[in-house]
Amino acid sequence: xxxxxxxxxxxxxxxxxxxxxxxxxxxxxxxxxxxxxxxxxxxxxxxxxxxxxxxxxxxxxxxxxxxxxxxxxxxxxxxxxxxxxxxxxxxxxxxxxxxxxxxxxxxxxxxxxxxxxxxxxxxxxxxxxxxxxxxxxxxxxxxxxxxxxxxxxxxxxxxxxxxxxxxxxxxxxxxxxxxxxxxxxxxxxxxxxxxxxxxxxxxxxxxxxxxxxxxxxxxxxxxxxxxxxxxxxxxxxxxxxxxxxxxxxxxxxxxxxxxxxxxxxxxxxxxxxxxxxxxxxxxxxxxxxxxxxxxxxxxxxxxxxxxxxxxxxxxxxxxxxxxxxxxxxxxxxxxxxxxxxxxxxxxxxxxxxxxxxxxxxxxxxxxxxxxxxxxxxxxxxxxxxxxxxxxxxxxxxxxxxxxxxxxxxxxxxxxxxxxxxxxxxxxxxxxxxxxxxxxxxxxxxxxxxxxxxxxxxxxxxxxxxxxxxxxxxxxxxxxxxxxxxxxxxxxxxxxxxxxxxxxxx
Amino acid sequence: xxxxxxxxxxxxxxxxxxxxxxxxxxxxxxxxxxxxxxxxxxxxxxxxxxxxxxxxxxxxxxxxxxxxxxxxxxxxxxxxxxxxxxxxxxxxxxxxxxxxxxxxxxxxxxxxxxxxxxxxxxxxxxxxxxxxxxxxxxxxxxxxxxxxxxxxxxxxxxxxxxxxxxxxxxxxxxxxxxxxxxxxxxxxxxxxxxxxxxxxxxxxxxxxxxxxxxxxxxxxxxxxxxxxxxxxxxxxxxxxxxxxxxxxxxxxxxxxxxxxxxxxxxxxxxxxxxxxxxxxxxxxxxxxxxxxxxxxxxxxxxxxxxxxxxxxxxxxxxxxxxxxxxxxxxxxxxxxxxxxxxxxxxxxxxxxxxxxxxxx
Numbered sequence: 100x101x102x103x104x105x106x107x108x109x110x111x112x113x114x115x116x117x118x119x120x121x122x123x124x125x126x127x128x129x130x131x132x133x134x135x136x137x138x139x140x141x142x143x144x145x146x147x148x149x150x151x152x153x154x155x156x157x158x159x160x161x162x163x164x165x166x167x168x169x170x171x172x173x174x175x176x177x178x179x180x181x182x183x184x185x186x187x188x189x190x191x192x193x194x195x196x197x198x199x200x201x202x203x204x205x206x207x208x209x210x211x212x213x214x215x216x217x218x219x220x221x222x223x224x225x226x227x228x229x230x231x232x233x234x235x236x237x238x239x240x241x242x243x244x245x246x247x248x249x250x251x252x253x254x255x256x257x258x259x260x261x262x263x264x265x266x267x268x269x270x271x272x273x274x275x276x277x278x279x280x281x282x283x284x285x286x287x288x289x290x291x292x293x294x295x296x297x298x299x300x301x302x303x304x305x306x307x308x309x310x311x312x313x314x315x316x317x318x319x320x321x322x323x324x325x326x327x328x329x330x331x332x333x334x335x336x337x338x339x340x341x342x343x344x345x346x347x348x349x350x351x352x353x354x355x356x357x358x359x360x361x362x363x364x365x366x367x368x369x370x371x372x373x374x375x376x377x378x379x380x381x382x383x384x385x386x387x388x389x390x391x392x393x394x395x396x397x398x399x400x401x402x403x404x405x406x407x408x409x410x411x412x413x414x415x416x417x418x419x420x421x422x423x424x425x426x427x428x429x430x431x432x433x434x435x436x437x438x439x440x441x442x443x444x445x446x447x448x449x450x451x452x453x454x455x456x457x458x459x460x461x462x463x464x465x466x467x468x469x470x471x472x473x474x475x476x477x478x479x480x481x482x483x484x485x486x487x488x489x490x491x492x493x494x495x496x497x498x499x500x501x502x503x504x505x506x507x508x509x510x511x512x513x514x515x516x517x518x519x520x521x522x523x524x525x526x527x528x529x530x531x532x533x534x535x536x537x538x539x540x541x542x543x544x545x546x547x548x549x550x551x552x553x554x555x556x557x558x559x560x561x562x563x564x565x566x567x568x569x570x571x572x573x574x575x576x577x578x579x580x581x582x583x584x585x586x587x588x589x590x591x592x593x594x595x596x597x598x599x600x601x602x603x604x
Numbered sequence: 605x606x607x608x609x610x611x612x613x614x615x616x617x618x619x620x621x622x623x624x625x626x627x628x629x630x631x632x633x634x635x636x637x638x639x640x641x642x643x644x645x646x647x648x649x650x651x652x653x654x655x656x657x658x659x660x661x662x663x664x665x666x667x668x669x670x671x672x673x674x675x676x677x678x679x680x681x682x683x684x685x686x687x688x689x690x691x692x693x694x695x696x697x698x699x700x701x702x703x704x705x706x707x708x709x710x711x712x713x714x715x716x717x718x719x720x721x722x723x724x725x726x727x728x729x730x731x732x733x734x735x736x737x738x739x740x741x742x743x744x745x746x747x748x749x750x751x752x753x754x755x756x757x758x759x760x761x762x763x764x765x766x767x768x769x770x771x772x773x774x775x776x777x778x779x780x781x782x783x784x785x786x787x788x789x790x791x792x793x794x795x796x797x798x799x800x801x802x803x804x805x806x807x808x809x810x811x812x813x814x815x816x817x818x819x820x821x822x823x824x825x826x827x828x829x830x831x832x833x834x835x836x837x838x839x840x841x842x843x844x845x846x847x848x849x850x851x852x853x854x855x856x857x858x859x860x861x862x863x864x865x866x867x868x869x870x871x872x873x874x875x876x877x878x879x880x881x882x883x884x885x886x887x888x889x890x891x892x893x894x895x896x897x898x899x900x901x902x903x904x905x906x907x908x909x910x911x912x913x914x915x916x917x918x919x920x921x922x923x924x925x926x927x928x929x930x931x932x933x934x935x936x937x938x939x940x941x942x943x944x945x946x947x948x949x950x951x952x953x954x955x956x957x958x959x960x961x962x963x964x
Contacts, residue, residue: 413718413719414718414870414873416869416870417868417869417870417873417874418867418868418869419864419865419866419867419868419869420869422866422867525719525722525726525727525730526718526719526877527718527873527874527877528714528718528719528727528877528880530877531877531878531880531881532730532731532734532880535734535880535881535884536734536737538749538752538881539734539737539738539741539745539749540737542738542741542745542748542749542752543737543741543745552748555748555751555752556613556614556617557616557751
């Protein structure tokens with residue numbers, strides 16, 4: 100039975116391979132495309148015997164360019180070759196290969212033939228490149244630093260990267276992914292810095308991807324990640340150009356996907372999820388303070404509600420008498436066990452977050468006020484939860500959004516729940532077992548085959564930049580965990596360029 | 605047998621592995637056992653035991669590097685494959701029983717101090733599932749857990765210096781060297797269970813990238829543990845007198861129960877729960893070694909012996925249900941480890957070197 104089924108699937112696969120949904124071998128592409136109403140196939144003169152015949156997809160081209168740079172030249176009696184030299188557009192070619200013609204037409208080229216009967220075509224690029232303008236990075240905003248985020252167009256994004264790294268060392272490898280969408284994907288890396296194995300791995304994995312369409316870079320990320328079942332993103336998306344540039348110069352690999360404003364960076368470590376680009380725009384001591392706050396926030400957001408459950412269910416003797424007074428007073432009238440209390444609040448926070456995320460900003464703000472203030476106040480007055488718990492949950496919710504990567508924030512919000520359950524079963528031991536599972540999972544994770552956790556195996560120079568941010572003069576090397584080909588950074592070796600005081604004489 | 609270079613670890617990790625394997629539940633209550641013979645001078649016995657272990661580590665390294673492999677290769681080179689497997693199997697059983705004893709001892713501590721009514725099987729299953737998850741990640745992950753757990757060990761080391769003035773009595777440890785040398789040696793023998801764990805080298809050796817440099821780190825690791833236990837013994841004897849300590853099973857927990865903060869009253873609860881990572885470290889190391897050994901002997905996948913051993917561990921934990929049985933079990937393991945590593949390994953070393961010389 101299974102054999103039959105397997106055979107059937109194999110047969111179907113073969114069919115798809117042999118006959119892709121757009122028929123390639125049909126030479127009569129005009130007929131095929133004419134089934135769509137937005138396909139234009141016109142004669143430029145009233146006499147059908149005279150040249151030229153022009154065809155294009157109305158929805159894919161820029162009418163302005165077509166009318167200004169192409170149509171005026173079509174009135175003269177020219178051969179295709181001559182026409183090629185006349186039209187002032189650079190991306191232009193002559194071919195009679197039906198496959199190429201179809202492909203180009205679908206990309207927004209116009210095909211010009213002498214007449215209906217000719218197969219030789221002049222393909223002119225009149226594509227419409229209009230996308231939204233470069234705007235603020237929405238999810239990764241900073242107070243300082245460049246305020247340009249990526250857009251949904253691959254060329255613009257690569258342009259932004261190239262502009263900042265005008266070097267022949269910057270290699271761009273383009274490929275197409277997706278059977279139907281044939282989405283353009285570009286793998287970008289610094290050839291002399293990035294590890295060759297890493298580049299090979301990325302190219303190989305992207306090559307192996309088989310799917311109908313790639314709507315966003317997240318599709319690709321989850322297809323080429325080492326462990327697709329993990330909660331933690333092993334390839335991080337970013338919309339900030341400065342983060343991308345910094346990653347490239349360190350020897351990481353950047354993947355740009357057409358149609359996605361998020362650029363992928365790999366390989367990464369856990370530490371990178373708490374690094375914000377702003378850390379590099381403020382003095383290093385302040386940056387370290389901010390990083391510590393973020394790390395602490397991460398810890399608090401995971402631990403605080405399980406700890407509340409563990410202490411109030413099993414270990415009330417852990418709390419000093421004076422502190423216990425206020426805790427008990429606020430909980431005295433609550434009829435539920437701590438776990439129900441915590442779950443009510445945690446889930447209502449999720450409700451507020453989800454609903455305000457899906458709605459337009461104006462309604463979202465109102466909802467936030469209704470959800471947060473009104474319900475929060477009322478739930479305490481109705482004695483469904485204690486007021487101390489409201490404070491704790493509020494804190495942990497705030498803390499869980501301190502990380503700079505949105506994808507990572509979501510993981511942090513979810514891993515809390517198993518630990519809450521463990522805390523209910525085994526108190527403090529349960530929390531520690533949960534945390535140990537988390538630790539073991541992080542130790543097992545890899546990103547492109549490189550360890551994910553960041554502090555194991557121990558590498559000294561990771562600590563100089565990733566976990567702790569030292570002044571630029573002390574970041575002398577590229578991080579070792581990436582195995583970069585070039586170890587040293589170009590460095591200005593003077594620590595304090597200011598004038599010497601009399602003390603130094 | 606050589607291991608793929610991708611699975612090998614840098615030399616300095618041996619420090620973490622040794623320290624992780626040697627410091628376990630022993631830290632909390634070894635004081636009572638070592639004070640049986642040498643009294644408050646027992647800390648000198650710890651130093652003696654440390655010196656002996658250093659020598660045994662040297663012997664092990666010499667033997668393993670000559671055999672170019674783990675203990676199984678050594679055995680098969682001396683006794684031949686079949687008899688060698690039997691001897692290796694005995695050592696694997698020791699590794700496994702050591703893991704079980706640590707697991708049961710920790711569960712007992714939890715039952716006494718935190719959850720009096722908690723059934724043994726719940727914790728043993730949870731901890732073993734966690735260990736399985738770690739071991740199935742490969743040796744790299746096992747070493748990673750050791751790395752993290754040693755960070756906690758170092759914190760515990762500083763915990764020894766928590767000495768509230770009104771509870772300590774300096775005269776507890778004076779006069780120094782009041783006991784006979786024989787007593788000191790007897791006490792040194794009693795440390796064997798607490799200080800055991802270095803024997804993991806027997807299985808780890810093929811995983812070391814650079815065995816010669818690793819040797820230094822192994823000795824450093826043993827030195828650190830010796831220092832740890834010595835400081836632990838001295839500071840504990842400062843708090844608790846020689847007579848009193850005989851009635852205190854877990855002296856270190858009692859001392860930590862003195863600590864109070866403005867936001868935490870029973871500090872030892874947090875200490876004991878965090879202790880889990882040390883327990884998991886030892887269990888993963890020992891079960892990893894044991895299941896790997898059985899895998900090499902029986903030529904099966906590591907998964908099968910590991911699961912069998914874990915199920916048996918849960919069963920044994922259920923059987924050891926009171927203090928008397930558990931204590932005699934622990935004493936048996938202690939004797940086992942003395943026999944294996946203080947008597948058998950030196951003899952094996954001697955025999956191995958003689959045979960090697962003759963064949964060359």
